[in-house]
Amino acid sequence: MTVGHRRSMRNVAIALIIFGGFIHLVSYSMVGRYAGARIGPDTATLVVVTGFILLSWSLLLSQAMETVTRVFYSPSDLDLILTSPLSPRKIFSVRIGRIAVEVALLAMLMAAPFIDVLAVLGGARWLVAYGVVAAMGAVATALAVALTVALFRTIGARRARLIAQIVAAVVGAAFVIGLQIAAIFSYGSLSLAPLQSAWLIAHVPNIGSPVWWPARAMLGDGTALLVVAAISIGLLGAAILIFAGRFGDHVVAAAGVSRTVVRHRRWPKTFRRRSASRVLRQKEWTLLARDPWLMSQTLMQILYLLPAALFLWRIFQSRIDAYVLVVPMVVMAAGHLGGGLAWLSISGEDAPDLIATAPISARRIVWAKIAAVMGVIAFIFAPMVALLAFASVRPGLVAGVGVLVAAASATLIQLYLRTQAGRSQFRHRHVSSRLATYAEASSSIAWAMAAALAAAGIWLVLFPAIIAISILCGVRLIGQPVIQAYSAH
Amino acid sequence: MYSPTSGPMMSQNKRPIALATRGLTKSFERPAVDALDLTVYGGEFYALVGPNGAGKTTTLRMVVGLLRADAGSITIDGIDALANPVAAKQVTAWLSDEPMIYDRLTPFEYLEFVGGLWGIDSSIAEARARELLGWLGLKPHAHERCGGFSRGMKQKVALAGALVHDPRLIILDEPLSGIDAGTARQVKNVLRERVAAGGTVIMTTHILEVAERMADRIGILAHGRLIAEGTLDELHRRTGKAASLEDTFLTLVAEPVAVA
Numbered sequence: 001m002t003v004g005h006r007r008s009m010r011n012v013a014i015a016l017i018i019f020g021g022f023i024h025l026v027s028y029s030m031v032g033r034y035a036g037a038r039i040g041p042d043t044a045t046l047v048v049v050t051g052f053i054l055l056s057w058s059l060l061l062s063q064a065m066e067t068v069t070r071v072f073y074s075p076s077d078l079d080l081i082l083t084s085p086l087s088p089r090k091i092f093s094v095r096i097g098r099i100a101v102e103v104a105l106l107a108m109l110m111a112a113p114f115i116d117v118l119a120v121l122g123g124a125r126w127l128v129a130y131g132v133v134a135a136m137g138a139v140a141t142a143l144a145v146a147l148t149v150a151l152f153r154t155i156g157a158r159r160a161r162l163i164a165q166i167v168a169a170v171v172g173a174a175f176v177i178g179l180q181i182a183a184i185f186s187y188g189s190l191s192l193a194p195l196q197s198a199w200l201i202a203h204v205p206n207i208g209s210p211v212w213w214p215a216r217a218m219l220g221d222g223t224a225l226l227v228v229a230a231i232s233i234g235l236l237g238a239a240i241l242i243f244a245g246r247f248g249d250h251v252v253a254a255a256g257v258s259r260t261v262v263r264h265r266r267w268p269k270t271f272r273r274r275s276a277s278r279v280l281r282q283k284e285w286t287l288l289a290r291d292p293w294l295m296s297q298t299l300m301q302i303l304y305l306l307p308a309a310l311f312l313w314r315i316f317q318s319r320i321d322a323y324v325l326v327v328p329m330v331v332m333a334a335g336h337l338g339g340g341l342a343w344l345s346i347s348g349e350d351a352p353d354l355i356a357t358a359p360i361s362a363r364r365i366v367w368a369k370i371a372a373v374m375g376v377i378a379f380i381f382a383p384m385v386a387l388l389a390f391a392s393v394r395p396g397l398v399a400g401v402g403v404l405v406a407a408a409s410a411t412l413i414q415l416y417l418r419t420q421a422g423r424s425q426f427r428h429r430h431v432s433s434r435l436a437t438y439a440e441a442s443s444s445i446a447w448a449m450a451a452a453l454a455a456a457g458i459w460l461v462l463f464p465a466i467i468a469i470s471i472l473c474g475v476r477l478i479g480q481p482v483i484q485a486y487s488a489h
Numbered sequence: 490m491y492s493p494t495s496g497p498m499m500s501q502n503k504r505p506i507a508l509a510t511r512g513l514t515k516s517f518e519r520p521a522v523d524a525l526d527l528t529v530y531g532g533e534f535y536a537l538v539g540p541n542g543a544g545k546t547t548t549l550r551m552v553v554g555l556l557r558a559d560a561g562s563i564t565i566d567g568i569d570a571l572a573n574p575v576a577a578k579q580v581t582a583w584l585s586d587e588p589m590i591y592d593r594l595t596p597f598e599y600l601e602f603v604g605g606l607w608g609i610d611s612s613i614a615e616a617r618a619r620e621l622l623g624w625l626g627l628k629p630h631a632h633e634r635c636g637g638f639s640r641g642m643k644q645k646v647a648l649a650g651a652l653v654h655d656p657r658l659i660i661l662d663e664p665l666s667g668i669d670a671g672t673a674r675q676v677k678n679v680l681r682e683r684v685a686a687g688g689t690v691i692m693t694t695h696i697l698e699v700a701e702r703m704a705d706r707i708g709i710l711a712h713g714r715l716i717a718e719g720t721l722d723e724l725h726r727r728t729g730k731a732a733s734l735e736d737t738f739l740t741l742v743a744e745p746v747a748v749a
Contacts, residue, residue: 269632271612283602287593290593360606
C-alpha cells in the first residue's frame, strides 16, 4: 500500500467518522426523548412508534420493488443461470433470499444511528430493534415479489416494468406525503404532529391488539419479537415457495421486452423538417419519455412537491404569508431534478462520437442540451410557479427565477464535471462523480436559501447567492472546458 | 456548412485527394502517431492495418475530430479540418467498432435524427433511409427499438446512420468486429457500392483477408508511422512475398521502422 493510498484511506476514515457523528446527533434530536419508553406503554407511544415503523417500511417496500424489478429486467447472468445443472427454482429461491438480505441490511444500516442512540440512552433492550428492522425487510421483499409477479401476470411483461417502477416510487413517497398532507390540513405546518392527535388515538385499536406487535417488539417485548420474526420469515418463505419456481420463466419473458414495436397511430411515418438544434432537443425528450425508471424518478420529484402545493393552497385560503417554506422546497427540487436530467443529457450520452462528429458547432450542441434540460424543468415546475404567482406575485417571481437558476447551475456543474458513462449508469451517477454530486447538492441548497430569503424580503439573500456563485466558479476552475466536450478542434 | 466552392485537392497525378495528413502527431505517455503523412485519394477503398497500438484508431479519431492533434494538418476534400471543422464534418462519416446508437429509438427514428443533425432535407433523408434499411435487411425492424437488437443489427443501424447523409469520406474503425458472416457481407457490399458511386472509404481492420479483397490500397502503420503503403501487388513486390497479405504484413512489421 503506497503512502498516498494510506493517506487517502485515513482521510476517508476520518470523513466517515465525522459523518457518522453528525448523523447520530441528528438521530438524537429526533428520537432521544423516546429512549425511556417501556414495554407497557400508552396508546400514544404505540401510535408514534408504529407510525415510524410504517414510514420506514414503506420506504423499504419501495426499495425492494425496485430491486426485484431490476432482477427481472436486467439479469446479466441469465444465460449462466438457465444453462447450469442447478434447478432454476433453487437459484431463484436464493436470489429472492439475497434480495431480502440486501434490503434488510440496508434498512439496518439506515436505522443504526437511531437504534444506537436509543440503546445508549435507554439500555441494550433497544438493540432488538435490529431484529424488527430485519423482519420488516423480509416482509417488504415478500410483498415486492408478489406484487411484481402479479403485475407481470395481469398486464404483461412490457407494461409491468413501468407500472412496477411507478408503484415503487409512489409507495416510497405515499406514506410520507400522506402524513404531511394530514399535517397541512389539520395544523397548517409541516410536521409529524398528526401521529399525536387526540382523534387518532381515540380511534385506533385497543392496546392489546396484534396491530401493535411490531411496536411492542421494537420496545423490547420478546414474545412480540418472536411473533413478528416468525410471521416475516413465514411470509418470505411463502413468497419463495410460490414464486421461485416460475421466476425463471418470467425473467426470460422480461428479457424480450426491449424489442418493442412502436405503433405509429397518430404520427405519420415520415421524416420531419427540423433544425439540428431541435433534433438534439427532441432526441433528449424522446429518450426521457421512453425511460420508465426515469419517469418514476421524475414522478417522485413531483409527488414530493404535492405537500408544498397543498400548503400553498392552504396559505391562499387563509392568507397566511408563509412562502418562505414553499419557495425553497420548489427551488431545491428543481436543482436536484435539473442535475439528474443534465447528467443524462451530458455524461449519459449514448452516442458521444456521433454528436462530436456531426457538422454542428460545439456551442450549438451545448445550448441544445441545456435547452433540453431547462425545457423539462419548465414543463414540470411551471404549474407550481404559476400557482404561487397567482397567490402572490413576488414569491411566484422568486420561485420562477429560483427554479431556472438552480436548474441552470446544476446543468453547468454537470457540463464542467462531466464524465463519459451511458444512460444505463444513471443509478450510479452519484458514485461516478462524487464531486459533481456534492457541488450540485450544495448549489441547490444555497439557491434554495437565497430564494427563501428573497421571498421573505430579507437582504441577507446576497450571502447564499454568493455562496452558490462561488461554487459555480470553483467548479469552472477545476472542471473541463465545456466546448471541448464536443469538438477536439 | 460545406462550401461547394472549396473543391478537392489534386495530387500531382491529377487524382483528387479525399484525405491528406501532414506531420500529424499525437502523444499520450509515448508517441502514438509520429509525424504521419497519409494521402487517400478520392473514390478509393483504403485499408489501414497494423499491429495493436500502432496508432490506427488514434489517427482516424484525429481525422474526424474526436481527438486533438498535437501537431500537423488534416485536409478533407480540400477543407482544412482544423480551421473549419464543421465544414469538414459535413462531408465525413465515422463508424466506430462499438455501435453507438440509442437503445430507445427505432432505426427509423435514429436515421431521422442523424439526417437532421447533418441538415439533410427531410424528404431526401427519408428516401435514403428507406433505401439503406432495405439494403441492410433492416426494413422489417424499422419501427422496433434498437435496444432489443443483436450487435450485428446495431452495427447495421450505425452504418445506415453513417451513410444516410451521403458523405464523401467514410471512415470506419474495425466495422466487422464481432458481427456474423452474413452481416459482414452486407456491410462490405454497401461499402463497395459507396466506392463505386464515387465515395471514399478508409477502414481499419485486423482481418487482413478483408483488406486483401476489398482495398484498392493498403497502408501499414506501426509505432505511429506509415511503414509501407500501396496496392497489394506493390506490397508483395516490396517484400518478395507473393503468398498473402498476412505474410507481407508480418514481414514488414518485423522490419525496423522506416518511413514508407
